[in-house]
Amino acid sequence: MSRALRRAARHKGMWVGGVIVLVWVVLALLAVPLTGWSPGTVDPDLALDYQSLPPSWLRSVELPPDVEPRRFLAGTDDGGNDVLGRVLYGARYSLVIGFVAVAISVALGVPLGLVSGYYGGRLDGLIMRCLDVVMAFPTILLAIGIVTVLGQSLTNLMIAVGLVGVPGVARQLRAQVLVVRELEYVQAARALGAGHLRVLGLHVLPNCLAPIIVLATLGTATAILETAGLGFVGLGPEPGTPEWGLMISESRNLISRAPWAVITPGAAIVLLVLGFNLVGDGLRDVLDPRGRA
């Protein structure tokens, strides 16, 4: 384990990714005090005055008289909202949905993969074929389908994104279980009188965790992307919520007049996904040194 830690300390990509993710978490928590924006803070009477202001650092237009010149680092959208404020606040949605969705994927995928790989035979065939069916659908299409069936809400969005990730987790774990279950210490545990559940929980699962940790991290990135995608097509939270995909969608008509309202949430998605991917790749290198070229 200490060797893994030393490898981790040297892995630059993982550090960069880790810092990005951490900064996003802090920004999401401090969004309101940092920018002064929170849902419902815009006075509807003043909204028109603040509509589509460019970012403060390239401001060439006449400002309404009561606007401080340094406000709105990323400009405002056509509702008069501070774009930066909404983006930082929106990180909460992405992070929470990402984590909850991955938790759902892992919670369902791990037992399926364990059972499938450990018992094998017909049960394995049945589970894997069912997952093949699920995997045959393009993920975003499947998520759209699930949201349509369950009804549109934040909870159902998380469930949909989570379910889409189940086959990946289950397959990865199954592959690992197939390796681990043939190891002598697993056989030894059986001979020593451990029941199947005990063997699975105490020997097989702990020795299969490394790929799951990697997959969960990379899966968070995917889940954030899928969430944004669903938000963009209008299957995410209700209109007006500062969810990144929805923000892009709602501001897409302004792309020529106020591009900052689209670019900022887009850049936020890229940055957060990049952060998780860097951490995931780093974890893979650290936890499984054989995979390195």
Add this chain to the structure above:
Amino acid sequence: MTRPGEPPTVNIEDMIAAATAPRPPILEVRDLEMHFVKTKGIVFEREVGRIRAVNGVSFDLRPGETLGLVGESGCGKSTTARAVLQLHRPTAGQVLFEGRDLCATSGEELRKVRRHLQMIFQDPYASLDPRWTVESIIAEPLLNFGRPSRKELREKVRDLMITVGLDPDFASRYPHEFSGGQRQRIGIARALALEPRVVFCDEPVSALDVSIQAQIINLLEDLQAKLNLAFVFIAHNVAVVRHLSHRVAIMYLGRIVETADRDEIYENTRHPYSRALLSAVPIPDPKLERTRKRTLLEGNLPSPADVRTGCDFASRCPLRPQVDHDGRCERERPKLLPIAGKLSHLVACHFHEKQG
């Protein structure tokens, strides 16, 4: 028959017979067969291949006795052990432990019987969970049967570690902090924790240095004497088996081809395969070694996936060209039968009497 009221008649000859009769075997394996079937198709499952790893193996094991199981790699020694322990469910045959057929039991009942049969594994690096401390590894079997208190558990683990020659102060260390020999001692301590009656030693020393091998073998001998254990000692090292065993069975391609008491099999080897196998052992004296006559086998081991009607060894047998004039070896499989005059020496060869 005795009538009621009349004292039972005691026959002195019966008493002598009872006292000198061999002790009843603790483990009887009858026609054990372990085939690995490869199937295709989900709904209409059909067999596309069958690996006959173990093909009708029978042996008895008495308390305190060591049976050496010898044979080249892939002949089914380890599979036999695993099938007896029901780690792989045998496809046919019986495994009678104290008269109870393990093949016919399953689930909780099997788990409870199996505690009396334990196994020491070949690879001391692979057989210990790398994430567990030595203490938890040795305690695991105890926790599988009953709920000892923490103090009892600690005591028991301590005793076991001392029994196998490990320093009990190392209990909280992890397997990778130990040498191969020490790890094998951990494995032995774990196997002994449930106070088994029968222990399968699956090549317990072949992964160790020669100097360490002797230590482990001596340890096994001491433990056998102290605990009246019955061993099935699996090895391809014929010298080690000779040192340790009371009886020896030689396996070839999933069958026992010859079995006899230790000295008998080494001094009066009847089966041509056994001869070849035993002649492969080097003699430590260089002068004698130079004069040693070796029987070198031609050809490769036939595949255990093929079906043969005759003797499995026919294709490589050095004796056959001289004796088999009418193709009997390829036509008829030889049965494992006692040789003339010795009931305990069994050979599966049509022509073993013509062996020089």
